[in-house]
Amino acid sequence: MVQKSVAGPEIERLIQLLTKLPGLGPRSARRAALHLIKKKEQLLVPLADAMGVAVSEIGICSICGTVDTSDPCTICADPKRDSSVLVVVEDVADLWALERAGAVKARYHVLGGTLSPLDGVGPEDLNLTALVDRCGSGDFSEVILAISATVEGQTTAHYIMDQLSPLGVNVTKLAHGVPVGGELDYLDEGTLAQALKARTQF
Amino acid sequence: MVQKSVAGPEIERLIQLLTKLPGLGPRSARRAALHLIKKKEQLLVPLADAMGVAVSEIGICSICGTVDTSDPCTICADPKRDSSVLVVVEDVADLWALERAGAVKARYHVLGGTLSPLDGVGPEDLNLTALVDRCGSGDFSEVILAISATVEGQTTAHYIMDQLSPLGVNVTKLAHGVPVGGELDYLDEGTLAQALKARTQF
Numbered sequence: 001m002v003q004k005s006v007a008g009p010e011i012e013r014l015i016q017l018l019t020k021l022p023g024l025g026p027r028s029a030r031r032a033a034l035h036l037i038k039k040k041e042q043l044l045v046p047l048a049d050a051m052g053v054a055v056s057e058i059g060i061c062s063i064c065g066t067v068d069t070s071d072p073c074t075i076c077a078d079p080k081r082d083s084s085v086l087v088v089v090e091d092v093a094d095l096w097a098l099e100r101a102g103a104v105k106a107r108y109h110v111l112g113g114t115l116s117p118l119d120g121v122g123p124e125d126l127n128l129t130a131l132v133d134r135c136g137s138g139d140f141s142e143v144i145l146a147i148s149a150t151v152e153g154q155t156t157a158h159y160i161m162d163q164l165s166p167l168g169v170n171v172t173k174l175a176h177g178v179p180v181g182g183e184l185d186y187l188d189e190g191t192l193a194q195a196l197k198a199r200t201q202f
Numbered sequence: 203m204v205q206k207s208v209a210g211p212e213i214e215r216l217i218q219l220l221t222k223l224p225g226l227g228p229r230s231a232r233r234a235a236l237h238l239i240k241k242k243e244q245l246l247v248p249l250a251d252a253m254g255v256a257v258s259e260i261g262i263c264s265i266c267g268t269v270d271t272s273d274p275c276t277i278c279a280d281p282k283r284d285s286s287v288l289v290v291v292e293d294v295a296d297l298w299a300l301e302r303a304g305a306v307k308a309r310y311h312v313l314g315g316t317l318s319p320l321d322g323v324g325p326e327d328l329n330l331t332a333l334v335d336r337c338g339s340g341d342f343s344e345v346i347l348a349i350s351a352t353v354e355g356q357t358t359a360h361y362i363m364d365q366l367s368p369l370g371v372n373v374t375k376l377a378h379g380v381p382v383g384g385e386l387d388y389l390d391e392g393t394l395a396q397a398l399k400a401r402t403q404f
Contacts, residue, residue: 007268007275008270008272008276010252010255010256010260011256011260013248013252013255014249014252014255017245017248017249017252020241021226021234021237021238022233023233024223028224028225032224032225032226034295035223035224037256038294039222043223046219047216047253048254048256048257050212050219051238051249052250053212053215053216054212054216054239055242057210058213058239058242067236068209068210069211069212069213074210092239093236096209096232096236
C-alpha cells in the first residue's frame with residue numbers, strides 16, 4: 001500500500017528508500033524512519049554522516065574484490081596473514097562470516113556470485129580471470145573453495161577446479177556434515193548421508 | 203558479538219548504527235550495510251541524501267506535535283479538513299496509521315507517549331498543556347481519544363477526560379470489538395465480552 005501524504009515528501013522518500021533495505025518491509029521501514037526522526041541527534045545525524053563517508057570512501061579491493069575503505073583492502077595489506085593459502089568465497093558476506101568464525105588467517109578472493117545460466121550469470125560476470133591470474137603466480141600452496149553447497153555453488157566450484165587444474169595448485173573444499181549444535185532430526189538426508197560417509201574416529 | 207575488523211572502521215560504524223534501527227539485528231544490519239555498499243548509486247547515495255534532508259528539514263509541528271518538514275504541518279495547514287474534530291493519539295505512528303485507514307479527515311494532537319508512573323512518565327512529559335489549551339479555545343465540537351486499549355493508554359485517557367471535562371467539550375473514544383478479518387477463536391475474553399456488550403442490529 002502506498003503511504004498517503006500525511007507528512008512532507010522528504011519523510012516519504014526516506015521511508016521509500018528504507019523499504020529497499022533487506023529485512024525491512026513497508027511497516028518496519030516506517031517504524032525505522034520514525035525512530036530515526038525521533039532520535040535525530042543520537043542516530044539520524046551519525047547515520048547520515050556514516051553513509052556520506054561510505055559513499056565517498058568505500059570501494060572494491062583491486063586484488064581480492066572485497067569492499068573496504070582502502071585499496072588494497074585491510075586483509076590483502078595485512079602482513080601477518082598466511083600468504084600461501086587462498087580462500088575463494090562467493091560474496092563479501094561469506095568473507096565476513098569466515099572472518100567472524102576466525103578459523104583461517106589467510107588471503108581471500110571474492111567471486112561476486114555463482115554461475116547461474118538461468119539468471120544469465122556466466123563466467124565473464126564473475127571475478128574469475130583475476131583468480132586464475134593469482135593462482136598462476138605460484139604464491140599459493142592451497143586454494144580453499146569456501147562456496148555454498150547449493151547447485152549453483154557446486155557448479156561454480158567444478159568450473160573453478162577445471163580452470164585451476166592445469167596450474168597444478170592444490171584445491172580443497174569445505175567439509176560436509178552435521179552443523180555444530182544441529183539436531184539430526186531437522187537435517188536433510190543429503191547432509192546426513194555425507195556426515196555418515198565422512199565419519200571420523202571418536 | 204562484536205564484528206571483527208575485516209573492513210575499514212567506516213563500514214563497521216555504518217553496521218553499528220544500522221543495528222540501532224528497530225527491526226534490524228546485528229546480522230540483518232550487516233546484510234543491509236553490504237546491500238547499501240553494493241548498490242551505491244541506486245540506494246546508498248539517495249538514502250544518504252534523504253537522511254541529510256531529514257536532518258536539516260524535519261521538525262515538530264508547533265500545533266499538533268507531529269513530525270513534518272513544514273510548521274504548521276501538512277495536516278494542521280490543510281484547509282479541507284474538518285476543524286471541529288480533534289483526534290488525540292499517543293504517537294506519530296498512530297497518526298500515520300489512522301491516516302492510512304483514511305477514516306477521519308480531522309485535526310490531530312500527538313501526546314508523545316502515555317502516562318506510565320513506573321517508567322517515570324508523568325503528565326508534564328506529555329504534550330497535555332497544549333491539548334487543554336486547544337480544547338479550551340472552543341474550536342472543537344468533538345475530541346476523539348484514539349489511544350491504545352492498554353492499561354497505560356486507558357489511564358492516560360481517563361486523565362485527559364478529567365482535564366477536559368471542565369471545558370464542556372464532547373469527548374469520545376474508539377469502539378472495542380472484533381478486529382475486521384479476526385477469528386473469534388484467537389481473541390481474548392476481554393475483547394469478546396466488549397464485542398458482545400456493544401453488539402449492533404444486523
